[in-house]
Amino acid sequence: MQSSEKNKKEVRIGLLGASGYTGAEIVRLLANHPYFGITLMTADRKAGQSMGSVFPHLITQDLPTMVSVKDADFSSVDAVFCCLPHGTTQDIIKGLPRHLKIVDLSADFRLRDIAEYEEWYGQPHSASDLQLVFPIIQKEAVYGLTEISREDVKNARLIANPGCYPTSIQLPLVPLIKAKLIEHRNIIIDSKSGVSGAGRGAKEANLYSEIAEGIYSYGVTKHRHVPEIEQGLSDAAQSKINVSFTPHLMPMIRGMQSTIYVEMSQGVTMEDLYQQLRKSYEDEEFVKLLDKGVVPRTHNVRGSNYCFMNVFPDRIPGRAIIISVIDNLVKGASGQALQNLNIMLGYPENTGLLYQPLFP
Amino acid sequence: MQSSEKNKKEVRIGLLGASGYTGAEIVRLLANHPYFGITLMTADRKAGQSMGSVFPHLITQDLPTMVSVKDADFSSVDAVFCCLPHGTTQDIIKGLPRHLKIVDLSADFRLRDIAEYEEWYGQPHSASDLQLVFPIIQKEAVYGLTEISREDVKNARLIANPGCYPTSIQLPLVPLIKAKLIEHRNIIIDSKSGVSGAGRGAKEANLYSEIAEGIYSYGVTKHRHVPEIEQGLSDAAQSKINVSFTPHLMPMIRGMQSTIYVEMSQGVTMEDLYQQLRKSYEDEEFVKLLDKGVVPRTHNVRGSNYCFMNVFPDRIPGRAIIISVIDNLVKGASGQALQNLNIMLGYPENTGLLYQPLFP
Amino acid sequence: MQSSEKNKKEVRIGLLGASGYTGAEIVRLLANHPYFGITLMTADRKAGQSMGSVFPHLITQDLPTMVSVKDADFSSVDAVFCCLPHGTTQDIIKGLPRHLKIVDLSADFRLRDIAEYEEWYGQPHSASDLQLVFPIIQKEAVYGLTEISREDVKNARLIANPGCYPTSIQLPLVPLIKAKLIEHRNIIIDSKSGVSGAGRGAKEANLYSEIAEGIYSYGVTKHRHVPEIEQGLSDAAQSKINVSFTPHLMPMIRGMQSTIYVEMSQGVTMEDLYQQLRKSYEDEEFVKLLDKGVVPRTHNVRGSNYCFMNVFPDRIPGRAIIISVIDNLVKGASGQALQNLNIMLGYPENTGLLYQPLFP
Amino acid sequence: MQSSEKNKKEVRIGLLGASGYTGAEIVRLLANHPYFGITLMTADRKAGQSMGSVFPHLITQDLPTMVSVKDADFSSVDAVFCCLPHGTTQDIIKGLPRHLKIVDLSADFRLRDIAEYEEWYGQPHSASDLQLVFPIIQKEAVYGLTEISREDVKNARLIANPGCYPTSIQLPLVPLIKAKLIEHRNIIIDSKSGVSGAGRGAKEANLYSEIAEGIYSYGVTKHRHVPEIEQGLSDAAQSKINVSFTPHLMPMIRGMQSTIYVEMSQGVTMEDLYQQLRKSYEDEEFVKLLDKGVVPRTHNVRGSNYCFMNVFPDRIPGRAIIISVIDNLVKGASGQALQNLNIMLGYPENTGLLYQPLFP
Structure with missing residues (x-):
């Protein structure tokens, strides 16, 4: 196993919704990232479990035990990847501390027009405070198609990572x-x-x-x-x-x-x-x-x-x-997410992204 | 093994180019055909071999040994499926006895316009007699998209089976x-x-x-x-x-x-x-x-x-x-070929074609 | 679509648990069976649905609408294939009319030793009447590995179809x-x-x-x-x-x-x-x-x-x-089940089983 | 594209037989190796072609054009991975300069007993000089099952990489x-x-x-x-x-x-x-x-x-x-080969081998 020192890196990363495929892909990409270390992982239904028990190919990684998102201590992380389902995501993200850099892989902040969101995703924002908060966050979100909007990504606090x-x-x-x-x-x-x-x-x-x-x-x-x-x-x-x-x-x-x-x-x-x-x-x-x-x-x-x-x-x-x-799962999800966070935090854009294609 | 009486059926079928996938598929479909029995199989490179040695899933079928097409006795068959490569096919088919009903699965007789054939298939008809014969055969050929040209199929001697x-x-x-x-x-x-x-x-x-x-x-x-x-x-x-x-x-x-x-x-x-x-x-x-x-x-x-x-x-x-x-391989090749031959010979169109879809 | 006359055949078949893979496979095999027609299908969670909506590859079959097993009229069928989960199966089968020939594809009647069943399947027979009935049924069941126990299959009322x-x-x-x-x-x-x-x-x-x-x-x-x-x-x-x-x-x-x-x-x-x-x-x-x-x-x-x-x-x-x-799914389940029922009812053993291997 | 400076690294690597899967896998692994750079690639049938034309997933790598092995200049490389077929390999390796470190992925040097080699690989060593040379090389070869024979690997000049x-x-x-x-x-x-x-x-x-x-x-x-x-x-x-x-x-x-x-x-x-x-x-x-x-x-x-x-x-x-x-292709071939060369040349054993498993 890799040393537990491994994740003591410059930037402390929180990974929300770690038990899905995009979460596992973030872990794969960060395994060799020299600056980002995962110090918080959440997965509500798998809370209390190790990542290695959920994804046995990750047993060689030294990772924190997964906790429920409601038990997460966000004061100890610098940035989060949010791999939660749409809908849920809004609620979680509006409650996160403002110091965090956030890359959201869900659809919740991708559409500028709330009415269009509600039409396609079939759910109004039921909580009244959310209805107030949501558009404000939405304005804050930058659509992170990296090569097209790199300049905006640099200064963003919240990235809506493209589908x-x-x-x-x-x-x-x-x-x-x-x-x-x-x-x-x-x-x-x-x-x-x-x-x-x-x-x-x-x-x-x-x-x-x-x-x-x-x-x-x-x-x-x-x-x-x-x-x-x-x-x-x-x-x-x-x-x-x-x-x-x-x-x-x-x-x-x-x-x-x-x-x-x-x-x-x-x-x-x-x-x-x-x-x-x-x-x-x-x-x-x-x-x-x-x-x-x-x-x-x-x-x-x-x-x-x-x-x-x-x-x-x-x-x-x-x-x-x-x-x-x-x-x-890479340029279409977790890879582009990491590319964006590298830019937001001032690191070389390709850090951790040097995995060459696997063929055959 | 099924009895060697099995292929003593009303119609004696020749299968040219039996060692490819469309040939094997013809055999699969005819296995339960009550009227058509395969009595001649050709495969130049596999001449002398049994079909079961080339396609082990067919060992349960009682089939004739494969011969080279030049050694084939066409007088003993009533109809042929031709599963040969384009180009080769023209040469073989123009030499077949006129009593045979033929369903050709190659591209050689599908195009009405010879110039277009030569453009797309990259080969002129080099032999002069072929150049004479080819258009005549071409005129004779019926394009066998069954549901569209069923009436023409009924009276055809040579079917150009669609791609x-x-x-x-x-x-x-x-x-x-x-x-x-x-x-x-x-x-x-x-x-x-x-x-x-x-x-x-x-x-x-x-x-x-x-x-x-x-x-x-x-x-x-x-x-x-x-x-x-x-x-x-x-x-x-x-x-x-x-x-x-x-x-x-x-x-x-x-x-x-x-x-x-x-x-x-x-x-x-x-x-x-x-x-x-x-x-x-x-x-x-x-x-x-x-x-x-x-x-x-x-x-x-x-x-x-x-x-x-x-x-x-x-x-x-x-x-x-x-x-x-x-x-x-079925409606796109061997199945439609059998559908056409059934029609040409006056049998119910679905004979031998009752294989239901395999799912899962 | 095939005519609704299709299933008016000599033997009326009930198919219990039709919405799983072994159920669909029974339907595929019976599609061309000249003597067996499916007149009853059950699937508790899919009751009220057509088989074609659950398995679209079967839309060409003329089949009865699925009903809940508790609503099934077993007086109108002659034989059943039982494709239910183990455990459930015992309860259903003990309640079936005694005139029925039954081929059970579950594990419930395969083991002669009830204690062994309970050890491996992890469930005691909780209902007291079942505890009484079960051994009796068990004694009645014939283990239907056809080639090994063909003679016993001939006279069986209930076949435990092998795993x-x-x-x-x-x-x-x-x-x-x-x-x-x-x-x-x-x-x-x-x-x-x-x-x-x-x-x-x-x-x-x-x-x-x-x-x-x-x-x-x-x-x-x-x-x-x-x-x-x-x-x-x-x-x-x-x-x-x-x-x-x-x-x-x-x-x-x-x-x-x-x-x-x-x-x-x-x-x-x-x-x-x-x-x-x-x-x-x-x-x-x-x-x-x-x-x-x-x-x-x-x-x-x-x-x-x-x-x-x-x-x-x-x-x-x-x-x-x-x-x-x-x-x-065939010799390992539904095919052997049909082979057994053919024998039990005195039909040629290979009826409906002439599907040749699909290759490639 | 990555800079052509990329392959100016401490150790100049020759890759023999680059156009097969194990060759492509060596390239994938070396892509991020900080010390080893590929400066020579051979592939007899693909001589004159770029690796990107043979393996399009490698177009992003800055690699030398492939040459025939007989045209290769071995004086300019420090170590070679040999991904050639068995039989051919013996001839090539016996002719290589003695300064080279060699990891051979073929079977040619894995067996201590020449008679056994000839029995299983069905080919005597026909050239008389080879018959003389072969056992000498054989004695020199170290069987590179890294975790078992790490100490021997350290001082080896020629590694027989395990199957x-x-x-x-x-x-x-x-x-x-x-x-x-x-x-x-x-x-x-x-x-x-x-x-x-x-x-x-x-x-x-x-x-x-x-x-x-x-x-x-x-x-x-x-x-x-x-x-x-x-x-x-x-x-x-x-x-x-x-x-x-x-x-x-x-x-x-x-x-x-x-x-x-x-x-x-x-x-x-x-x-x-x-x-x-x-x-x-x-x-x-x-x-x-x-x-x-x-x-x-x-x-x-x-x-x-x-x-x-x-x-x-x-x-x-x-x-x-x-x-x-x-x-x-990794621990079973190219990965273990790189692991061995890292050891032979005194680099950390895992250099270039940090690719995490790809799942899903």
């Missing part, structure tokens, strides 16, 4: 929309995700025997990530964009691909699209535009914080096909 | 196009296939370690099934249609889904689309329009000859999303 | 033990199973993300199938045998392999073992001894009622390795 | 045999491996469609790792041990489990076994004895250099069951 689908979609589309290279109409997004995105909850639908050796679409046009995607693209366009978005569940644990079908603006060429993406991301460590013609594969990024992308001419003149891939 | 992607795409689109319910422009087809469609050839790209736990697009806009799809849709439209078609490789053995994004024609509603598909297929045994809102899954049709489909409203007004699923 | 592991283990071992070819000591059984054997219950442990891409042993020496295995082997030996049995969970839906390490009796050769198994099974349709040296694979039997087996010399002199494979 | 199966088997058995806690007879080893161990060669047997959703034994009692396992155990016992060893191929990319059935020596208890393993490995970073009763799973070690093990009482008195798991 996995929105990350894979906005990274290629935002620069192209901002540069007015693609039309706002008829953006067709066909996304495919590994099943780990559904979390560790025991659901019949996610049993091995139900998922292996087959695929299907789900939430056709009604997936909760729609408003988040449209908010980001509309911001880039400075006008309202509606997209067609169909997610599909794949028989794989990790990995996400978005295949995006767009119309190029009048007079725009494939080369324009390619060069814009090149320019946007050539200095980025985690976002890679592949050589022309090379197809990104989810296999290429498994276990890593990379987003690989490319753009292809369509057979229909004037159209293009954009493909981007990420690991839904 | 798997084209089957999954044309079944829902042809009736909608014929009924002028959808626009011809901007038909976006995002297809996903299991890897068995790539056949049994030893290729690095199809190793378990390269396929499992990841996905990717391939042949972006350049897949060889494009001209076949466009031929079928253009025929339905009576004008040239170009589609956007992007296939994806899935970590699963069998199964294919096409997610198709279309624009409805002016004044057309979702209900119109649904009712048209209902009307087209309500009497069909193998094509099923699901109840409204129910998502077809490839799991639902694994191992069976069914095509399940449904249509969904898109978030973008005026658009619709069509989903169809098949088992690529 | 999947015990089936894969007893089929090769019972004939060898009866013929005194192997020692009773140190029988080491290392079994591997697909996850469908764990059923459709929503458990974290059986999620795709927990099962895919990894393996593990479970229930080391403590699996509930131990007493069933030992009962069968001890009966064959006419003396008490204790075995070492370690099951492993595999990242696959269906399939089970038992790799069995035994000591040959003094003077016995590999050839003796091979010839004994040949003799025992040469006339059997569903149990196949492979050619010498050919390794059985679970792929070979997927979706079918076959058991493939073979025997290999060990590197350690005097020892042998026996390998048997089955599909845990 | 994956032998690693998973010897780590638990060697200490128990040395301590005379288990009998030498009847050691039954049932091993299960992911398919990546078979390498990247294009073979029909390793296609996704042949491997997924099924399992099988291979090389029953004849696998080439047998003599390596027996050599290691016999050394520990100081007398000849023959084992029963049956490997099985699993539908998973990475991971290996050995389930080992042993007889305890007279008077020995389970507690003795557990305490011996505890004592042997309590100070080891990469070998972990789990808490009593906790079952090791290959999921726990995926992508990491860990070996997890545990010991369980058998149902048969006097016997025990030992389970050990590793990632076959």
Whole structure:
């Protein structure tokens, strides 16, 4: 076992909701982080248990015993990753001390428009004080799509960490929309995700025997990530964009691909699209535009914080096909969360994120 | 072992190219066929071997030893399934006796336009007699998308059995196009296939370690099934249609889904689309329009000859999303081939095709 | 859809516990059964629902709506398959009319010794009438390992259908033990199973993300199938045998392999073992001894009622390795259940069981 | 992309046979190694290509172009990892300059007895100079099962890196045999491996469609790792041990489990076994004895250099069951290779090996 000195590091990290997949992924990434040490872990239903009993692959880590969030002493931590379900998250976060830096992986602070949140997540804010507090926090929250909003992340206290689908979609589309290279109409997004995105909850639908050796679409046009995607693209366009978005569940644990079908603006060429993406991301460590013609594969990024992308001419003149891939648990969740906290606290952005893709 | 009397049936079947996956699938389907018995099997590289040595799951079948196609005695068979590679197929089929009913699973007779064949399959017909013969045979061939061209199949001598992607795409689109319910422009087809469609050839790209736990697009806009799809849709439209078609490789053995994004024609509603598909297929045994809102899954049709489909409203007004699923080796290949031969020879269309889906 | 006449067949079948995997598998097998038609289906938590809503791959079947078992009219059925959990099963079966033929897929009637049942299944029979009734029913039950106890099955009213592991283990071992070819000591059984054997219950442990891409042993020496295995082997030996049995969970839906390490009796050769198994099974349709040296694979039997087996010399002199494979849901559960009911009712044993293995 | 300065590190590494899976795994592990930089890569069939074109997940690494081994300049490197096929390896290694530290991942130098090598690998050393040279090199080679032979590794010039199966088997058995806690007879080893161990060669047997959703034994009692396992155990016992060893191929990319059935020596208890393993490995970073009763799973070690093990009482008195798991490409190949080179060159043993297990 690693020494118990291990977690005596510069920054004391609290991990809320540690017993889910995104929590375990935070632990994996922080294992080799030289500055961040986990000193508080909460998991209500697993309170009193060790992380190693819940995730045996983590027995080699020297970690604090999990406690219930209501018993957590937040005075002893400097920053928290919040991996709680939406809804619950609001209540917890509004009660946290103001000195904390917070990266929230739930959906609760991603949408600027509360009415839209209530429509898609199906729950009004029932407590009156929450109704008062929530918008204030919301204003405070910065949407942490790192490469797009890095400057805002630097000074944020609370990060709304993007969803996995929105990350894979906005990274290629935002620069192209901002540069007015693609039309706002008829953006067709066909996304495919590994099943780990559904979390560790025991659901019949996610049993091995139900998922292996087959695929299907789900939430056709009604997936909760729609408003988040449209908010980001509309911001880039400075006008309202509606997209067609169909997610599909794949028989794989990790990995996400978005295949995006767009119309190029009048007079725009494939080369324009390619060069814009090149320019946007050539200095980025985690976002890679592949050589022309090379197809990104989810296999290429498994276990890593990379987003690989490319753009292809369509057979229909004037159209293009954009493909981007990420690991839904890393760049699509815990990896981007750590990338954001590194920035908020002034550490090199890639600290703890040097895990290379696992292939084969 | 089953008695050697087993294959003494009304119709003597020859199976050319028996050692690939579509060949093995023909054997599986015919195992319980009361009228068709396999009396000739060819496999050039496996000549002299038993089918049970090449496919151990078939040891319980009483089958003839495989011979080289050049040593085959075609006078003793009544009909053949041809599971040979494209290119080779032309040469073999033009030399077969005229009394034979033939169902060809290759691409060689699917395209009406020889020039288009040569463009997409990259090979001119080098032998001069073949160049003469080929168009004649081509004229003779009937494109066997059973539910669409059943009447032509009845009288055909040679069936060009459709490709798997084209089957999954044309079944829902042809009736909608014929009924002028959808626009011809901007038909976006995002297809996903299991890897068995790539056949049994030893290729690095199809190793378990390269396929499992990841996905990717391939042949972006350049897949060889494009001209076949466009031929079928253009025929339905009576004008040239170009589609956007992007296939994806899935970590699963069998199964294919096409997610198709279309624009409805002016004044057309979702209900119109649904009712048209209902009307087209309500009497069909193998094509099923699901109840409204129910998502077809490839799991639902694994191992069976069914095509399940449904249509969904898109978030973008005026658009619709069509989903169809098949088992690529059954309705997408060997099952539809048997369905066609049953019709050609006057037997009930579903004979031998009663395998129910294997789930879980 | 198939005609509602379909299920008007000679024998009216009741299916209790239809909403689990073994229930769905019974439906798949009966789909093409010419004599058995399902006229009653129960599923307490899904009462009022159609089978097609619970298992969409079965929408093409014309089946009765599921009812609660307490609302079932058993006077209108001739035979039942009981796919209920152990414990519950006792209560239901003791209350069934005596005219019914019953095949029970639970563990409740497999063990001759009630004390052993209570030890391994952890539940005494609490109701006093049940304590009285249970042994009587128990005496009535016939253990339905078809090839071994076919004669008893013929006249049985209640079949205790064997567990999947015990089936894969007893089929090769019972004939060898009866013929005194192997020692009773140190029988080491290392079994591997697909996850469908764990059923459709929503458990974290059986999620795709927990099962895919990894393996593990479970229930080391403590699996509930131990007493069933030992009962069968001890009966064959006419003396008490204790075995070492370690099951492993595999990242696959269906399939089970038992790799069995035994000591040959003094003077016995590999050839003796091979010839004994040949003799025992040469006339059997569903149990196949492979050619010498050919390794059985679970792929070979997927979706079918076959058991493939073979025997290999060990590197350690005097020892042998026996390998048997089955599909845990077919020969390991629903297929053997149907095989038994066919026999009980005087129909050809393979009726409805002609599904050939699905490969690839 | 990472700076080209990246590989200007203290130790210049040559990687021979870079285009296979073990080669790619070395690159993954060295990506974050502060002292070792790859400055030479060979791959005969891929000479002239970049690693990123052969393994797209490695495009973010700044690596030398691959050259043919005959064109390699070995004067500019300090150490090599040799990932070449057995047979070829001998020829290459005997020609390398004597200043090089070498870790060889092939089987060529693992067996002390040349006759045994020739028997199991089926090839005599045809060149006469090789026949002379080979035994000399052989004598020089140190068998690098790190935790067992760490002291010898320190001073070695040439490491014969252990096979994956032998690693998973010897780590638990060697200490128990040395301590005379288990009998030498009847050691039954049932091993299960992911398919990546078979390498990247294009073979029909390793296609996704042949491997997924099924399992099988291979090389029953004849696998080439047998003599390596027996050599290691016999050394520990100081007398000849023959084992029963049956490997099985699993539908998973990475991971290996050995389930080992042993007889305890007279008077020995389970507690003795557990305490011996505890004592042997309590100070080891990469070998972990789990808490009593906790079952090791290959999921726990995926992508990491860990070996997890545990010991369980058998149902048969006097016997025990030992389970050990590793990632076959890390502790079973490239990870242990790096562990060895770290030691040979005086760096902390875990340098570059801090990748935590990837789960889910």
